[in-house]
Amino acid sequence: MIIDRPLTGLTWDHPRGYNALSAAALLRVGDLDLSWDRQPLEGFESHPIADLCDRYDLIVLDHPHLGEAISSNCLYSLEEVFQPSELKALTGGTIGPTAQSYAMHGKHWAVPLDAATQVSAWRQDLIDFCPGNLSWDDVLKLSADTGKVALSLAGPHALLSYFSILASMGEQPGTDEDSLFHDQPGQTAYALMQDLVSRSPGSVSGLNPIEILKHMATTRDVALCPLIYGYVNYSVPSGPGHSPVHFSDAPHFATGGAKGSTLGGTGIALSRRCPVTPQLRSHLIWLMCADAQRRFIPQHQGQPALEEAWEDKVLNQTWSGFYASTATSLRQAFIRPRYNGYIQFQTRGSCVLRSALSENRPWPSVSAELQSLYRESRITP
Numbered sequence: 001m002i003i004d005r006p007l008t009g010l011t012w013d014h015p016r017g018y019n020a021l022s023a024a025a026l027l028r029v030g031d032l033d034l035s036w037d038r039q040p041l042e043g044f045e046s047h048p049i050a051d052l053c054d055r056y057d058l059i060v061l062d063h064p065h066l067g068e069a070i071s072s073n074c075l076y077s078l079e080e081v082f083q084p085s086e087l088k089a090l091t092g093g094t095i096g097p098t099a100q101s102y103a104m105h106g107k108h109w110a111v112p113l114d115a116a117t118q119v120s121a122w123r124q125d126l127i128d129f130c131p132g133n134l135s136w137d138d139v140l141k142l143s144a145d146t147g148k149v150a151l152s153l154a155g156p157h158a159l160l161s162y163f164s165i166l167a168s169m170g171e172q173p174g175t176d177e178d179s180l181f182h183d184q185p186g187q188t189a190y191a192l193m194q195d196l197v198s199r200s201p202g203s204v205s206g207l208n209p210i211e212i213l214k215h216m217a218t219t220r221d222v223a224l225c226p227l228i229y230g231y232v233n234y235s236v237p238s239g240p241g242h243s244p245v246h247f248s249d250a251p252h253f254a255t256g257g258a259k260g261s262t263l264g265g266t267g268i269a270l271s272r273r274c275p276v277t278p279q280l281r282s283h284l285i286w287l288m289c290a291d292a293q294r295r296f297i298p299q300h301q302g303q304p305a306l307e308e309a310w311e312d313k314v315l316n317q318t319w320s321g322f323y324a325s326t327a328t329s330l331r332q333a334f335i336r337p338r339y340n341g342y343i344q345f346q347t348r349g350s351c352v353l354r355s356a357l358s359e360n361r362p363w364p365s366v367s368a369e370l371q372s373l374y375r376e377s378r379i380t381p
Contacts, residue, residue: 013038086281123246
């Protein structure tokens, strides 16, 4: 029996995370009673999903949480809720591996609302070349010449940036249960980060991606962040004294090499406490339709997931070419591990890597600690 009651969702506390969802819910007043609470970005990245599912009907989550969520049996699969034709409307046509990232064990576990990956962010007025086809050699040279190249290292982002560098070498970290990475690529990626950290502006060392982009828009000490999650919101000035932050594909190692990076984005999952009504199903399907993805969501500071939205000329003109300039990285993006226990490893591994870079620790000890933590996390809790 369907119980019709007000629904509460939880999203993350940034206009990209809540504006479009809240505005869409207001459109359905009288038909769908849905409100959205918010949590900080750090909670979105690490808070246990089972706990959130005890309190909320809809959860905006990141794909690496799926192993934990499935193990806790706290989510509906989309196959339990939607007809096959509806499921196709929800997952078809998304850019790159966005929809695939929410598929596990033959089922889909979240509506792939928002697409993102790590890309390059830069200030056009602080760089004397256009980094639209950026190599890691270009990044190192700019760092050495200006001291204005920053890395995103706070929270889980030290490890995620490391993964992106590995992905640009064709590596897929975490696909082997016994080894997080191959040693030579792992050492090369670590040495690259060591070089950049040695000159990275201290003003952003403890900031999350949102805070780094805000800093870049209002100050002049960071000209380039070569790996940071793309936020379309900062590609145009957001207020007085704010400069646009331009975005382009993640750096590559060789001409024609991979520009892929570590996939982000968000999906809407349904907790098992959620009364799934026809009105809710209709609402979620509408959020993924072409009109909502190309117009409504971007008009409300959201970042769409449909490929055709990323290719839309009007959207690219409005947002300084953000979508077209970063689409290749998204199409080549690397899906993080999603096993139960990965989120804890991501937190601990990033802390180890961040400390190692700060202390300039030698590679053998860093590699041994990361590999040990990883193998320990693969043991089923």
